Amino acid sequence: DHNRLVISLAGDPDAIMDHLIRSAEAAFSLIDMNVHSGAHPRIGALDVVPFTPLKDVSMEECVQIAREFGRRLYEKFKVPVYYYEEAATRPEMKNLENIRKGQYEGLKKAISDPDRHPDVGEAKLHPTAGATVVGARKFLxxxxxxxxxxxxxxxxxxxxxxxxxxxxxxxxxxxxxxxxxxxxxxxxxxxxxxxxxxxxxxxxxxxxxxxxxxxxxxxxxxxxxxPASAIFQSAAHYLQVADLEPEQIIELKLLDMAGDQP
Missing domain, CATH: 3.30.70.670 (Formiminotransferase, C-terminal subdomain)
Structure with missing residues (x-):
């Protein structure tokens, strides 16, 4: 029903960016937004690319990475790019739902409105790939x-x-x-x-x-x-374990000992 795929990558920023460019090329070659449909809101074949700091990377660095990826994406494929969340250049574009308003079909016309211009590229959608939203944010x-x-x-x-x-x-x-x-x-x-x-x-x-x-x-x-902490919170709540600590979970303890606490 969603007609949507979510892929998560973790690694060195340069390697991640190279893999994303190749993934974008595959998506753009396979998906035509003029015939795409699904229950989930979207504006492009590569709909949204968020960069999230995990380890030894700051949010500020993720913003820089996001903006560099946006520039590379447009230079190679001529797909217009919007920046959102911490990478947003305009307050009204911080929220993803504001960018997606009207979805792909509505954005075809709305993109000509100065308030809906992309951050990178011309004010027109790619004929088959639409547009892409790129940003930096906390783990969602x-x-x-x-x-x-x-x-x-x-x-x-x-x-x-x-x-x-x-x-x-x-x-x-x-x-x-x-x-x-x-x-x-x-x-x-x-x-x-x-x-x-x-x-x-x-x-x-x-x-x-x-x-x-x-x-x-x-x-x-x-x-x-x-994040493991998101599951841990709910497990502790429903099991009603008093004072449950992450270090009581053996896998989390081993990761902590290895210096890789999630």
Whole structure:
């Protein structure tokens, strides 16, 4: 239903950038945005590329890497680039949803508006690849909650009520999507700071809101990679283990001893 692929890479910045350029070339050769469709918002074949600091790299360095990648991407493929989050050059473009407004189809015309011009490249979409959003940000947790109903209005209402812009949880973004193949709907959530609003809190709020409609939570999904600390928080909460520490998890302890604590 999403018609979307998330790939996570970790490594040396120069090597990552080279691999991303090759990945972009593959995506641009295979995906034609004029015939692409899917439940998830998007503006291009290579929709969004966030750089996240993991170890021995600062956020400031990630901003520099993001902007360099954006320049290289346009120089090689002539795909216009928008910068977002910490790499944003304009306050209104900091939020990804502002850039994606209208999606690929709407941006075809809107890109000519000076307020919607890309940061790199001409104010026109690539004829088949669209545009790409590049940025630097903290680790984002993509967390989806699937509900036992086909009624999309329920998912949209729950998403509206739990996201920060709708008066819900800080550091939480959410939209409602239809999963036609499963006959269900989904509350698709991005937790932009899991330390301040962990997965379990988001799940329980969705569950509470869904119960008002008599709708059960069927399953959840974690999309892409997440920090171990995000899973640890929820495991400690649901197991109700008093004073559980990461060093009690053997794999985390071994990583810590090796100097690679996640």
């Amino acid at each position: 947790v993509a967390f989806n909650v699937n509900l036992g109903t086909p009624r999309i209005e329920i998912a949209k209402e729950i998403a509206r009520s739990i996201r920060f812009s709708g008066g819900g949880l800080a550091h939480v973004k959410a939209i409602g999507l239809a999963l036609e193949e499963k006959g269900m709907v989904q509350v698709s959530v991005n937790i932009v700071d899991h330390e301040k609003n962990p997965l379990y809190r988001v799940l329980e709020l969705v569950r509470m809101e869904a119960s008002r409609w008599g709708v059960p939570v069927v399953e959840t999904e974690i999309y892409g990679m997440v």
